[in-house]
Amino acid sequence: MTLPIGFDDVVAAHERIADLVHQTPVLTSRTADERSGATMLFKAENLQRTGAFKFRGACNALRQFDDAQRQRGVIAYSSGNHAQAIALAARLLQIPATIVMPQDAPASKLAATRGYGAEVVIYDRYSQSREEIGAQLAEERGMTLIPPFDHPHIMAGQGTTALELLREVGGLDVLVVCLGGGGLLSGCATVARHLQPACRVIGVEPEAGNDVQRSLQQGRIVHIDVPRTIADGAQTKAPSERTFAVMRRRVDEVVTVSDEALVRTMRFFAGRMKMVVEPTGCLAAAAVLEGTVAARGKRVGVVISGGNVDLDRFASLLGGSEPTP
Amino acid sequence: MTLPIGFDDVVAAHERIADLVHQTPVLTSRTADERSGATMLFKAENLQRTGAFKFRGACNALRQFDDAQRQRGVIAYSSGNHAQAIALAARLLQIPATIVMPQDAPASKLAATRGYGAEVVIYDRYSQSREEIGAQLAEERGMTLIPPFDHPHIMAGQGTTALELLREVGGLDVLVVCLGGGGLLSGCATVARHLQPACRVIGVEPEAGNDVQRSLQQGRIVHIDVPRTIADGAQTKAPSERTFAVMRRRVDEVVTVSDEALVRTMRFFAGRMKMVVEPTGCLAAAAVLEGTVAARGKRVGVVISGGNVDLDRFASLLGGSEPTP
Numbered sequence: 001m002t003l004p005i006g007f008d009d010v011v012a013a014h015e016r017i018a019d020l021v022h023q024t025p026v027l028t029s030r031t032a033d034e035r036s037g038a039t040m041l042f043k044a045e046n047l048q049r050t051g052a053f054k055f056r057g058a059c060n061a062l063r064q065f066d067d068a069q070r071q072r073g074v075i076a077y078s079s080g081n082h083a084q085a086i087a088l089a090a091r092l093l094q095i096p097a098t099i100v101m102p103q104d105a106p107a108s109k110l111a112a113t114r115g116y117g118a119e120v121v122i123y124d125r126y127s128q129s130r131e132e133i134g135a136q137l138a139e140e141r142g143m144t145l146i147p148p149f150d151h152p153h154i155m156a157g158q159g160t161t162a163l164e165l166l167r168e169v170g171g172l173d174v175l176v177v178c179l180g181g182g183g184l185l186s187g188c189a190t191v192a193r194h195l196q197p198a199c200r201v202i203g204v205e206p207e208a209g210n211d212v213q214r215s216l217q218q219g220r221i222v223h224i225d226v227p228r229t230i231a232d233g234a235q236t237k238a239p240s241e242r243t244f245a246v247m248r249r250r251v252d253e254v255v256t257v258s259d260e261a262l263v264r265t266m267r268f269f270a271g272r273m274k275m276v277v278e279p280t281g282c283l284a285a286a287a288v289l290e291g292t293v294a295a296r297g298k299r300v301g302v303v304i305s306g307g308n309v310d311l312d313r314f315a316s317l318l319g320g321s322e323p324t325p
Numbered sequence: 326m327t328l329p330i331g332f333d334d335v336v337a338a339h340e341r342i343a344d345l346v347h348q349t350p351v352l353t354s355r356t357a358d359e360r361s362g363a364t365m366l367f368k369a370e371n372l373q374r375t376g377a378f379k380f381r382g383a384c385n386a387l388r389q390f391d392d393a394q395r396q397r398g399v400i401a402y403s404s405g406n407h408a409q410a411i412a413l414a415a416r417l418l419q420i421p422a423t424i425v426m427p428q429d430a431p432a433s434k435l436a437a438t439r440g441y442g443a444e445v446v447i448y449d450r451y452s453q454s455r456e457e458i459g460a461q462l463a464e465e466r467g468m469t470l471i472p473p474f475d476h477p478h479i480m481a482g483q484g485t486t487a488l489e490l491l492r493e494v495g496g497l498d499v500l501v502v503c504l505g506g507g508g509l510l511s512g513c514a515t516v517a518r519h520l521q522p523a524c525r526v527i528g529v530e531p532e533a534g535n536d537v538q539r540s541l542q543q544g545r546i547v548h549i550d551v552p553r554t555i556a557d558g559a560q561t562k563a564p565s566e567r568t569f570a571v572m573r574r575r576v577d578e579v580v581t582v583s584d585e586a587l588v589r590t591m592r593f594f595a596g597r598m599k600m601v602v603e604p605t606g607c608l609a610a611a612a613v614l615e616g617t618v619a620a621r622g623k624r625v626g627v628v629i630s631g632g633n634v635d636l637d638r639f640a641s642l643l644g645g646s647e648p649t650p
Binding site: 022025027028030046047049051108267270271272273274275276277307308311312314315316318319 | 347350352353355371372374376433592595596598599600601602632633636637639640641643644
C-alpha cells in the first residue's frame with residue numbers, strides 16, 4: 001500500500017510555506033537535562049505564528065488551492081489551533097474562511113479566529129458531529145473543507161516541524177511528539193524515518209484519550225468517546241485512515257501521560273523556560289521529564305506543539321488549581 | 326574623557342562568552358506590529374540562561390579572573406538576576422560564589438541562586454547598603470566583588486545582546502532597552518552608536534524610578550529613594566559614574582512607563598507571544614506598545630531583558646490583580 005505522504009512531500013511543503021511560517025527556535029534547558037538525564041532539544045512551535053504548528057499544514061494546504069477554490073473559500077472544523085491557523089493563512093492568501101468550532105473552545109481561540117477575519121460557526125462537541133456540520137456547510141457554500149489532520153497536505157505541512165528540527169540539530173536518538181489526530185506525528189515520523197532511520201519516534205497522548213495507542217496495539221482504528229482531558233487539542237476520538245496508516249509504519253511507540261503531569265510540565269515551562277505552553281503542547285515534554293519515555297544519556301528531540309491557553313485558565317493552573325478537564 | 330567601554334570591548338566579550346551563553350532568538354509578532362504601527366524585533370533575553378541578559382556580563386567578568394581570583398572566589402550583590410547569573414557562571418567556571426540578596430527578592434530568584442551552589446547572604450533593602458555589605462564581605466574573605474552594573478566587563482558583556490541583535494536583523498531606526506542601573510543600556514548603546522550611528526537609542530525606566538532620566542536631564546547623577554515599582558530589577562537609586570558617562574554620550578533619550586503598562590505588556594507577552602516576561606523585562610516593549618516611544622513606520626529593536634518572576638506572582642498579575650509594588 002502506498003502511504004499518503006512521503007519525505008519528498010514534506011520537503012516540498014517546506015519550500016512552499018517558507019515565506020509564511022516562522023522557523024521556530026530550538027531551545028535547551030540545563031534543568032530539563034538534569035531532570036531527564038537526557039540532552040533535550042525543544043522545538044518551540046508555541047512560538048509559531050498563531051501559537052501552534054497547525055499554521056504549517058494550513059499554509060501548505062491553502063497554497064495548493066486552484067483559482068476556483070481560492071474564490072469560493074475554505075471551511076474548517078477545529079477545537080481551536082487548526083481554526084486559527086486556517087483563518088490566518090486564508091487571510092494572508094486572501095481566501096474567504098468559515099470555521100466550525102466547539103462551544104467549549106477556549107475563549108482566546110474563538111476571539112483569535114474571529115480576529116483573523118474568519119466567520120465562526122459554533123457546535124456542541126458532545127452532541128453534534130463536526131464532520132457532518134463541516135461537510136454540510138462545504139456543500140451548501142461550495143467551499144473546500146480542510147480537516148484538521150486527515151489530509152495529505154496537512155500531514156506533510158506539519159512534518160516540516162521535524163524537518164527544521166533535524167536539519168538544525170543533527171542526530172537524534174529519540175523524537176517525541178504530541179499526539180491528537182496524528183497529523184503532526186505522521187508528518188514528523190515521515191521525516192525522521194527517512195533522515196535518521198535509527199531514531200526512535202514516539203507519540204504522546206493524554207491518558208484519557210489513548211485512541212492511537214489502542215489502535216496501534218490492536219492493528220486497527222479504535223474509536224473512543226470524546227476524552228475528558230485538559231489537553232483540549234488532543235480530544236480526538238480516533239485517528240484517520242491516513243494518519244493511522246503512516247503512524248503504523250513509521251512510529252515506534254505511543255505512550256500516555258496524566259493531566260497532572262501536563263500541569264507540572266506547564267509550570268516547568270513557565271518557571272524555568274519562560275514560555276507559555278498549552279496543556280496539549282506539554283504532552284511530549286511531560287513524557288520525557290516524568291520518565292515515561294526512557295531518555296537517559298540520549299539526545300532527545302521534543303516538540304512543543306502550541307501555546308494557546310486562556311490566560312485565566314493558565315493563571316489558575318499555575319497558581320495550583322487541580323486540573324479539571 | 327575616555328569612556329569605560331568601546332565597541333571593541335563588546336566584540337571581545339562576545340568571543341569570550343560565546344560557548345557559555347545562548348544566542349537568544351529574535352521574535353516578531355503581527356499583533357505587536359499592528360498595535361505599534363512599527364516593525365518590532367524582540368530580542369528574547371528571557372530565554373537566556375538563568376532567564377536574563379545578566380548572564381552575559383557575569384560570564385565576561387568571571388572569564389577574566391586571574392588564578393588567584395578564581396581560587397578565592399567571587400562576591401556579588403543583586404536584587405536577583407545578577408545573582409543567578411554570577412552563581413551559574415561561577416559554577417560553570419568552577420569559582421566559589423557568595424551572593425548578597427535583599428530579603429524581599431522573589432523566592433524563585435533566591436532558590437535558583439542557592440540551586441546553582443552559591444552561598445546567599447540576606448540584607449534589608451530599605452535599611453542596609455548592599456554596597457557596604459558586599460565590600461565588607463569581599464575584604465573579609467578576599468573575594469573579588471563583581472557589582473551588577475558598575476563594571477566595564479559587565480557593561481561590555483551586556484552589550485553583546487545588541488551585537489547579536491544588530492548582526493541578525495540589520496538596520497534599525499530605533500533600539501529600545503530596559504533600564505535599571507544602566508549596564509545593559511550602556512553596553513547596547515555602545516554597539517548601536519558604532520554599527521548604526523543613525524539608530525536612536527532609548528532607555529525605558531519605571532515611572533517611580535526615573536533616576537537615569539533625571540540624571541541625564543540635569544547633566545549629573547541624581548540619587549532617588551528606593552523606588553516602589555513592580556519592576557524589581559530596576560529599583561536602582563542612581564546610575565554609576567561609569568554607566569552615566571556612557572549613557573550621557575551614547576543614549577538619545579530615556580522615557581518612563583507605569584506599573585499598569587508593565588502588567589498589560591506582561592499579559593500581551595503571555596497571551597500573544599507565549600512567553601513569560603518579568604515586569605522589568607517588559608519596560609522596553611511597553612514603551613513601544615503604549616506609544617511612549619514614537620515608532621510608527623519604523624524598524625524597532627526591543628530588548629526583553631528577563632523572565633524571572635515567581636509563578637504565583639505571575640499568575641496573580643495575569644489573573645487581573647492590581648499591580649502593587
